[in-house]
Amino acid sequence: MSDPLDDLFGALADPTRRALMVRLVSKGPATATVLSADFPLTRQAVVKHLQALEAAGMVTPERQGREVRFRADPEPLAAAVGWLLDAGASWDRRIDRLRGRVGSRAGSTTREH
Amino acid sequence: MAAPSIERTILLDDLAMSSDELWRLVATAEGWREWLVDEADIDVRDGAAGDVVDDGVRRAVRIGSVLHGEQISFVWSSDDTDLSHVTLRIQKTDDGRRALHITEVPIAACAQCPMRVEAVASRWDLRECLLCLAAHASSRV
Numbered sequence: 001m002s003d004p005l006d007d008l009f010g011a012l013a014d015p016t017r018r019a020l021m022v023r024l025v026s027k028g029p030a031t032a033t034v035l036s037a038d039f040p041l042t043r044q045a046v047v048k049h050l051q052a053l054e055a056a057g058m059v060t061p062e063r064q065g066r067e068v069r070f071r072a073d074p075e076p077l078a079a080a081v082g083w084l085l086d087a088g089a090s091w092d093r094r095i096d097r098l099r100g101r102v103g104s105r106a107g108s109t110t111r112e113h
Numbered sequence: 114m115a116a117p118s119i120e121r122t123i124l125l126d127d128l129a130m131s132s133d134e135l136w137r138l139v140a141t142a143e144g145w146r147e148w149l150v151d152e153a154d155i156d157v158r159d160g161a162a163g164d165v166v167d168d169g170v171r172r173a174v175r176i177g178s179v180l181h182g183e184q185i186s187f188v189w190s191s192d193d194t195d196l197s198h199v200t201l202r203i204q205k206t207d208d209g210r211r212a213l214h215i216t217e218v219p220i221a222a223c224a225q226c227p228m229r230v231e232a233v234a235s236r237w238d239l240r241e242c243l244l245c246l247a248a249h250a251s252s253r254v
Contacts, residue, residue, distance in 0.1 A: 102125065
């Protein structure tokens with residue numbers, strides 16, 4: 001099955017795509033033509049990267065006349081990071097309880113790494 | 114970059130507790146209530162469904178598989194859209210000590226499931242969907 005989070009992190013595995021996201025977040029929406037001037041990439045290569053980011057929900061195309069501008073949408077990434085922080089904190093609390101449980105009966109310790 | 118997941122490994126001193134006691138903590142509702150969740154109403158066995166209360170939030174749970182003394186896996190949901198697959202595995206480290214390895218991986222609704230989790234109306238339907246997800250997640254994680 002296709003997992004949206006797999007798609008998201010897969011899209012961001014590429015450093016060029018991360019750089020494109022940073023560019024779109026910091027300087028606002030841009031066309032593939034403008035982006036190709038800012039990066040050592042052909043317009044065709046930029047479009048390919050933008051399509052991957054769009055598939056992961058990270059950018060949204062907006063038609064303006066004859067051109068299409070791409071707007072960054074970092075919300076999916078924020079949601080994924082939020083899940084990691086919340087779930088990680090929950091497991092740390094559970095592990096603390098397990099440590100206390102083991103220590104209270106067996107006088108031993110647990111370690112996490 | 115890998116998909117997001119939570120991983121924790123807890124090294125347990127060899128004399129901390131018997132294997133039976135450790136397994137009780139990992140694979141019974143009574144054991145879960147001592148560290149994993151606040152409340153647990155489930156018979157932990159292959160395919161079983163139940164509910165737990167975790168940090169005050171009720172979660173539907175579906176057990177995926179139980180390998181006695183070694184590993185359990187389950188899918189749980191804190192609401193109808195927030196699903197994840199959890200594995201608790203007891204393993205030996207290279208130096209012979211026991212460790213509990215924990216993973217939690219968020220999962221999306223199963224494309225092969227006839228119903229989308231977002232559209233599930235009842236908790237029974239959600240449990241049926243969790244069964245499907247648990248089966249597929251076990252082969253995926």
